[in-house]
Amino acid sequence: MALVLLLLLLLLCFVLTLPTNFSLNQEGLSLYQFKLSVQDPHSVLSSWSLHNHPCNWTGIKCDPQKISVHSLNLSNANIAGLFPSSILCRLANLTSIDLSQNSICGTLSSEISLCQNLLHLDLSQNLLTGPLPLNLSQIPNLRYLNLTANNFSGQIPPTFGHFQKLEKLSLKNNLLSGKIPTFLANITTLNALILSINPFLPGPIPPAFGNLTNLETLQLTQCNLIGKLPNSLGKLKKLEKLIMMHNNLNGSIPSFVTKLTRVRWLWLSNNSFSGKLPHGMSNITALRELHVSKNNLTGTVPDELCRLPLESIKLPENDFEGELPQCIANSPNLYELSLFRNRFTGNLPKNLGKFSPLRRVIIGVNEFQGEIPATLCDHGELEELSASRNSFSGEIPATLGTCQSLRVVRLGFNRLYGDVPAGIWGHPHVSVLELQENSFSGSISRTIAGAGKLSELILWNNKFTGTIPDEIGRLRNLVKFNGSNNKLSGSLPNSILNLGQLAWLDLHSNNLSGELPKGIQSLQKLSSLNLAHNELRGQIPDEIGSLSVLNFLDLSYNQLSGKIPTGLQNLKLHELNLSYNQLSGQLPLQLAKDIYSTSFLGNPGLCGDLRSLRYCxxxxxxxxxxxxxxxxxxxxxxxxxxxxxxxxxxxxxxxxWTLTPFHKLGFNASEILEGLDEDNVIGSGSSGKVYKVELTNGETVAVKRLIRNEVKKEIESGEVENGDEVLQDSAFDAEVETLSKIRHKNIVRLWCCCTSSDCKLLVYEYMPNGSLGDLLHSRNSRAEVLDWPKRYKIVVGVAEALAYLHHDCVPPFIHRDVKSNNILLDVDFVAKLADFGVAKIFEGTKSVSVVAGSLGYIAPEYAYTLRVNEKSDIYSFGIVILELLTGKRPVDHENEGENLVKWACKTLDQKGEDHVLDPNLDYSCFKQEICKVLNIGLRCTDSLPINRPSMATVVKMLQEIKHKFISPESNLN
Incomplete structure (x- = not known):
């Protein structure tokens, strides 16, 4: 502090000697003090020096006549620190402050009202907390106030009704409570009122809002609104955006909306509206986007929509019926048509897409029939065609094979037939290709080599023939391949071992022959393998036991012979079926369990200590x-x-051995080495085995062992590539680099590391209750011990660990592999985040070379774009919340790998919370609180990254729930 004062004194002496206007000197001094008060990791303020005129500093604009600072714009500059109201308000002529998209924290003090000349204040997307300042309305000429995406809490203060000239007020995505106040209707100068995504108390839209006759934008999405739309809103004749999604508004959509002729965006999705669309929709002559999905609307879609310049029509998940108006095909601006899950019948409009720049056609789960129009991509902009679960017939139009803009093709569960166009197989940009449950024939074309971005290839229940081409091995981004129930023949190509991202391989019920390819251990992300009902022969490769994340294995009804590999004992298999082969010898001891009682039937040469087998x-x-x-x-x-x-x-x-300690140790390397006995192995994964080692001082540690020599031998024998060793070394270095620096009660403690020329050891604190994943899903599951207070404590612990990584570390870290198996539990069920082998320093959104993470936890945008930021961790954390509350795995193997988020949303919508929550969880006393945490999980897994709350926001929301219901005796601190 003394040093800062000395610098300021020297600065003042220097500034006073400059031959410039005194007021500007004072402004320069204040701005330099602002620079000293904040953190600037990217040196954005490097131009703010004593040798440079303040009017030339980055982010500063001056009034040329008064030679005075009037604007400060440092948006997205990555600066951090408290908001310096007292410093900035010294700038007498300052009219605009924009510090959006930074890490400004703390509370917004009442001193902000001293900035009397402010017209524009933007502090959106920061980390501000506490209540909204009472005296903001005392800034007499303030016109623009944006506090979006912070952590402001409490009620909106009554003084907010006293703004005299405010034109835009945005408080979106905070933690504001109470009911939406009527007094905001007093700000009659408003043209934009945005209050979306706040946990307001349930209540109606204040009818007085109809007095805001200057409003052009009214956004009240996810505000706990109930009741009907008040007729008074019909007075808002200037309204262009009416957005009220994700509430519980009911009744019919009132006819007054048809009199809002300037409305361009009418978004009322995810409510409980019923009845038909109001008559007179064609009066809204400016309407561009109509979104009324997920309501209870009925009737037919009126022809009068065709008279509007619509660009986007979203009507999914209602109960519309009948044929779609043919005139929709003539809409010249239509780029999105979303009719998912209704009861539409008949053919699609002829020439659909011929006159429209269609980008997305989402019409699944209806009763459409006839052929798919060949004109859908006539403008060359079609990105998504989702038409599953209809009754379409005929062949896929050849024009779709030449549509270079396509990204997603979903045509499953129809009556389509014929060969798939070669251009569809080899499309360079398509990431999802779903053709299941049709009557397609022909073979998988070799042009599939060009499908470099393909992530999901779903072909089951068709009539495909021929061999699986070697070119399949070029699909380096392929995560899921399901070609079951076809007539595919030949052997599995060795090139399939190149698919390092493959997590799901299902080719059961085909005519495949030959042996399983050697080197299957290269598929380290494989979690499900189903090759049942084929003609495979030879032995089951020993290497299959090294697939550490494999939990579903079905090789039944083949001609496999020889012994069952002992390595299968190392896997945590949820389901195993090797029945009806020609296996022989003794069953490995660890597989002789009741859970596998029907897993080995029909192998007369097999014996073992299992009721279904003969005794050896x-x-x-x-x-x-x-x-x-x-x-x-x-x-x-x-x-x-x-x-x-x-x-x-x-x-x-x-x-x-070289021992590198990171804490004060009560043991040495020799004690660790003596405990590395196979009897002490408690787990194994893609990066090595883990041992439980009891020390002479009475403590217990967990030791992860990485052996370089074993990797080296495999390289020399050609079984793996050199990159595997590099990856292993990289994981070790990343884990040491990360865990040696960070300290947090909810991050596993790394005691030390030991290295030699051929081996590396990581020594951690021991977690007696193992991983959360094992506790929930293993064969010895103990989910019943996880009552609600324990589950809440686990959620909060992981959230605080991630918030620490994202917000408190400098530079911040992204974990990139948040999942239940990487959440360890100590004796008191305190959660500790572990496995930082793929963690990265976060330096803004950027691309990575490969997808890190585990199937079911990977954010959708990460899997397809390889864009990395903290939102990827937040999505994975949301999956953990859903996993913990539902008791279900992230991917359901019993239902074609259904995504947990989709299942939860669908079940909530159709059946309610009681059918979503884990039956092992007694929620009778805590249901309201559990549902609030469930809602947080769904917000974290929003498909749009921008809609996911920051981890700081998540922690705040969880803490507010704690204050409301957790009792002191729960001992959750």
Whole structure:
């Protein structure tokens, strides 16, 4: 502090000697003090120096006549610190402050009212907390106030009704409570009122809002609105945007909306509106986007919509019926047509797309029939065609094969037939291709080599023939391949081992033959493998036991022979089926469990300690006993000799270990090494085995072991590529680099690391309750011990760990692999975030070379665009919340890998909360609070990253829930 004062004193002496206007000198001094008060990691303020005139500083604009600062704009500059009201308000002629998209924190003090000349104040997308300042309305000429996406809480103060000239007020995406106040109707100068995404108390729209006759924008999405739209809103003749989605508004859509002739965006989705669209929609002559999806609307779509210059029509999940007006095909501006889940019948309008620059056609789950129009992509802009679960027939139009703009094609569950156009197979931009449950024939074209961005290839229940082409191995982004129930033949191509992102491979019920390819361990992200009902032969590869995330394996009804690999014991298989093959020998001991009682039927040569198998009897005759004895004696002598030679060699050439501590230790490297016994293995993963080691001081630690020599041998034998060793070293270095620097009660503690020439060890604190994933989903699941207070404590703990990584670390970190298996639980069920092998320093949104993360947890935009930021972690955290509250896995293997988010939303909509929550969870006393946390999880998994709250916001929301219902004796701190 003394140093800062000294610098300011020297600065003042220097400034006073400059031959410039004194008021400007004072402004320069104030601005320089502002620079010293904030953190500037990217040196955006480097031009703010004593040798440069303030009017030339970055973000500063001056009035040329008064030579005085009138505007400060440092939006998206990555600066952090408290908002310096007392400093900035010294600038007498300052009219505009824009510090949006930074990390400004703390409260907004009442001193902001001293900025008496302000016209424009934008502090959106920061980390401001506390109540809204009471005296903001005392800034007499303020016209623009944007406080969007902060953590402001409490009620909107009554003084906000006293603004004299305010034109735009945006308080979107905060933590504001109470009911939406009527007194905001007093600000008659408003042309934009935006209050969306706040946890207001349930209440109606204040009828007095009809007095805001200058309004052009009214946004009240997700504000807990109930009741009907008040007729008084019909007086808002200047309204251009009426956006009230995600509320519980009911009744019919009132006829007054047809008199709002200037409305361009009418968004009323996700409410409880019923009845038909009001008569007279054609009066809204400016209407461009009509979104009324997810209501209870009925009737037919009126022809009068065709007389509007509509660009986007979204009517999904209602109960519209009948044929779609043919005249919609003549709309010259229509770029999006969304009619998902209604009861539309008949053919699609002829020439649909011929006169419209269509980008998205989403018409799944209806009763459309006839052929798919060949004109959909006539303007070359079609990005998505989702037409699943209809009765379309005929062939896929050849024009879709040449539509270069396509990104998503969903045509499953129809009556389509014929060959798939070669251009569809090899489309360079398509990420999802779903053709299941049709009658397509022909083979998978070799042109598929060009589908470089393909992530999901879904072909099951068709009549495809021929072999799977080698070119399939070029699809390096392929995550899911389901070609089951076809007539595919030949062997699995070895090139399939190049699919490093593959998580789901299902080719059951085909005519595949040959052996399983060697080197299957390269598919380290494979979680589900189903090759049942084929003609595969040969042995099950031993390497299959190294697929650490595999939890579904079905190789039944083939001709596989030989022994069952012992490595299968290392896997945490949710389902295993090796029945009806030609397997022989003894069943590995760890597989002889009741959960696998029907997993080995129809293998007469197989024996083991399982009710469904014959007992393994010793049939060795007495004349061979002496031979076995002799061999045993020889083996023992050989082993003893080898051990003696090894000890002698080790004494002469002892392994040198380097121990690097990160905390004060009560043990040494030798104690750790002595505990690395196979009996102490408690887990294994893609990066190595984990041991439980009990120390002489009574403590217990967990040790992750990475062995370089084993990787080296595999490289020399050609079984893996050199990149695998680099990846392993990279994971080790990343984990050490991250965990050695950060300290948080909800992040697993890294005690030390030990390295030698051929081995690396990471020594962590031991977590007695294992991982959250095991507790919820393993064969020995103990989900019933997780009552609501424990689950709440786990959610809060992980949220605080991620908030620490995102907001408190400098520079911030992104974990990139948040999942239940990476959340460890100590003896008191305190959650600790672990496994930082793929964590990265966050330096703004950027691309990465490969997708990190696990199937089911990866944010949708991350999987397809490889764009990384903290929103990816937030999505994964949201999945963990849903997993913890529903008890379900992120991907449901029993329902074609249905996404947990989709399942939860669909079930909530159709059946309610009781059918979503985990049956092991007694929620009778806490249902309201649990539903609030569930809602947070759904917000975190929003498909649009911008709509996901920051982790700081999540922690704040969770803490508010805690204050409302957690009792002191719950001991959750």
């Amino acid at each position: 009897r010793d049939k060795t005759s007495s004349k061979h006993i002496w031979l076995i004895g002799a061999i045993s004696v020889f083996a023992i002598l050989f082993v003893l000799t080898s051990v003696m030679l090894f000890l002698k060699y080790r004494k002469k050439n002892p392994t040198k």
